[in-house]
Amino acid sequence: MSVRSAIATWLTRLYFSRLRRKGTGLDLSVLAKLPDGALLPLRRDGVDPVPEIGALRDREPVSKLPIPGMTVWLVSGYDEAKEVLGDARAFSNDFRHLVGVGGAGADQNPGGLGFCDPPDHTRLRRLLTPEFTMRRLSRLTPRIHAIVEEQLAHLEKAVRESPDGTADFVEHFAMPVPALVICELLGVPYEERDAFQQFSVARFNVLGGAGASFGAVSQSLDYLRGVVAEQRRNPGEGLLGMLVQEHGDNITDEELTGLADGVLTGGLETTASMIALGTMIMLQDREHFEALRDAEDPATVAAPFVDELLRHLTVVQTAFPRFAREDTEIGGIRIAGGDIVIVSLSAADRDPRLGDDMDAFRPARPPAASHLAFGYGIHRCIGAELGKMELRAAFPQLVRRFPELQLAVPSSQLEFRKLSIVYGVETLPVRVD
Numbered sequence: 001m002s003v004r005s006a007i008a009t010w011l012t013r014l015y016f017s018r019l020r021r022k023g024t025g026l027d028l029s030v031l032a033k034l035p036d037g038a039l040l041p042l043r044r045d046g047v048d049p050v051p052e053i054g055a056l057r058d059r060e061p062v063s064k065l066p067i068p069g070m071t072v073w074l075v076s077g078y079d080e081a082k083e084v085l086g087d088a089r090a091f092s093n094d095f096r097h098l099v100g101v102g103g104a105g106a107d108q109n110p111g112g113l114g115f116c117d118p119p120d121h122t123r124l125r126r127l128l129t130p131e132f133t134m135r136r137l138s139r140l141t142p143r144i145h146a147i148v149e150e151q152l153a154h155l156e157k158a159v160r161e162s163p164d165g166t167a168d169f170v171e172h173f174a175m176p177v178p179a180l181v182i183c184e185l186l187g188v189p190y191e192e193r194d195a196f197q198q199f200s201v202a203r204f205n206v207l208g209g210a211g212a213s214f215g216a217v218s219q220s221l222d223y224l225r226g227v228v229a230e231q232r233r234n235p236g237e238g239l240l241g242m243l244v245q246e247h248g249d250n251i252t253d254e255e256l257t258g259l260a261d262g263v264l265t266g267g268l269e270t271t272a273s274m275i276a277l278g279t280m281i282m283l284q285d286r287e288h289f290e291a292l293r294d295a296e297d298p299a300t301v302a303a304p305f306v307d308e309l310l311r312h313l314t315v316v317q318t319a320f321p322r323f324a325r326e327d328t329e330i331g332g333i334r335i336a337g338g339d340i341v342i343v344s345l346s347a348a349d350r351d352p353r354l355g356d357d358m359d360a361f362r363p364a365r366p367p368a369a370s371h372l373a374f375g376y377g378i379h380r381c382i383g384a385e386l387g388k389m390e391l392r393a394a395f396p397q398l399v400r401r402f403p404e405l406q407l408a409v410p411s412s413q414l415e416f417r418k419l420s421i422v423y424g425v426e427t428l429p430v431r432v433d
Helices: 002-019 036-042 051-059 077-086 120-132 134-161 168-173 174-185 190-203 208-235 239-250 253-267 269-284 288-293 296-311 386-400
Strands: 062-067 072-075 322-324 329-330 333-335 340-343 430-431
Touching: 036 051, 036 062, 051 322, 072 077, 077 329, 077 340, 120 134, 120 239, 134 168, 134 174, 134 386, 134 430, 168 174, 168 269, 174 253, 174 269, 174 322, 174 386, 208 239, 208 253, 239 253, 253 269, 269 288, 269 296, 269 386, 288 386, 296 386, 296 430, 322 333
Parallel strands: 072 340
Antiparallel strands: 062 072, 322 340, 329 333
C-alpha cells in the first residue's frame, strides 16, 4: 500500500495543479446570460446558504427562477421539497428531458439511477441494493479504517516535509480517502484514482458552463466503459465484478457503466467535501473538536456529530432536476406539465419549520425530521450508509491522531468553490501540532 499511496499522492497533486490553473477552458458565456437570481441556489456565504435564499424560502417556498426561455421553479421549503422528491409519478428524472438543453446530447446520458424513472430505475436499484445493505458494507469496514490510517500517515509526512510545516488537507486526506474507498468498492485499480477525481469535480463545476459539464460526463463515461469491458473479461471481487457474475447478460454494459458512474459521482466529491468542511468547522470551534477527541466512546459521539454535519452542510446543494409530467400543485402553487423543478436541498435543510435556530451547528440537537442531504424518495442516495461509515471513521481517527490539529491560515483566507452543485473548499492548509 505504501507504493500505491505514493502513486495516489502524485496523481492527486498533478490533478490539483491542473485544477488551480486559472482561465483554462472555462466558458463563462452561459453564466453571463443568466440573472443573478437564477444562480441563487448555488450561492453561499461560507458554509451557509446566502441569506437571500433563506428569506425567499420563508416568504415563498415555491418560486420561479428568472431563467429566460423556460419555466423553472425553485423549491426551497422542507415540506415542499419532500413532496417533489417523493412523487415519482408526477415528476420525472428521465435524462431525455435535458437533451438539447445547455448543449446536452443524447449520447451524454450518464445513465445510472439518477437520470431514469421506473420501471428501469426499479430494476437497476434492485440489482444494487443488496450490495449497499449494512450487512454487505460491513465487509468494507476494516479497509475503510485502514485507508483512513494510511492517509493520516501520508498527511503527517506531507506536513513534515513541507518547508513551512503545512499541508493541504483536501489534497492529502479529504479527497484520497473516498477515492480509495470507491476504488475498493468497484474493484478499480488504485492507480486510476486520478481519472475518477478529475471527472467527478469537473462535471459539478458550473463555472465551466453547461457544455464543459456535459463534456466531463462524456469523458468519464468513456473511461468507465473501458473499466466495465475489463470486468466483463475478468470479473473481480468488487461491485462491478459481482454484477457481471450474478446477472451476466441481464445487465448491459451501458447500464453497468451508468451504475459505476453514479457510484463515482455520488460518493467521491460529496464525501471529500464533507470531510474537508467538517474538519474546518471543528477547527473553527474547538469545542466540537475536543468533544470528539476526548470521548470515551468515539462511535457514540461521532454518529450524531456526522448526522448534524450532513444536515448543516448539505454539500449537494440541489437535487437532480425534476420535470413535471402533468399539471400538479406543490405548496399551493400550480406547476404546469413540462415545467422544470429545482429543489434546493441546502435551503430546505435549514427550514425553521424543522426546529429552533436551524442555521446553527448543534450535534446535540434533538432528533428532528430526516434531513435531505442524501435526497428523499426513490432517488435517495443508495450509498448513504457507505458515506456515513467513511465520515464516522475519518473524524474520530483524525482528531485522535492529531490532537492539536489546526488551520494554517485565517478562516477569512479560505477559498470556497463557486457555483458548484457540490459545495466545498478548494484547499484547507493545516498544521498537525
